[in-house]
Amino acid sequence: MKQEVRDRLIEGAAALGIALDTAKMQQVESLSILLQDANQQLNLTALQDEEEIAVKHFLDSWTCSTLIDRSGRLVDIGAGAGFPGLALKIIHPDLEVTLVEAVQKKVRFIDTCIKTLNLKGAQVVIGRAEELGRLPKWRESFDFATCRAVGHLALIAEYCIPLLKVNGYLIAQKGKEGLKETKEAEEGIKLLGGQVQDIHRISLPGLEGHCLIRIKKNTKTPERFPRRTGIPRKRPLVSKEWASSLRKSMLK
16 A cells, blocks of 8 residues: 555544554555455446545545444445445454345455454345344344445435344435435434434545434334335335435436
């Protein structure tokens, strides 16, 4: 990793209250190399340049750390190439991290990363959030849930909230659409047992316009949620005034 990229990571992490020691920095560099090498064959992410990976994968993932104030169990839904889950595990070794991904090649890559980096207390599960959320082994068993680049906040909420314990938190990563989606999804979030706590705007260079939407789970999720695979995307849990236009945009 180039020194200027390393310096940017260290400075960005420090701005988020994260101290990158030598061991953590070595894991970050190793994960970046694994991603770049695998990406040439597997097309795991659109990001190719190591500086883009540093900012838009690592620093973007670490913004979630500002809202993780205790150890516990974290589930990363739609983990893709392993972010934010793997990046958060590196800086929070005390967290138990479960990454959920439906695409086999991405699952294999994440598993390779966990083994190569010796990330104890991390695992990857192949499957869909709608399915896991109905299984006793996973339902209402996590303290934190993260999710990015999966879809509308209404969709993310139905995927994640059923997996959270009461008093657990969903940390949804969003761009400029975050405030609008929060308004659209608010009724559905309440129906699932959650409540929007706050919206944190990100000001790090390269991540301007990003925000974190923090949702607290106040009560148990009704047994009928999550609905079966595909239904949350087709019929998102939004108020009637938003439903028609939103469904059309989500189905494009």
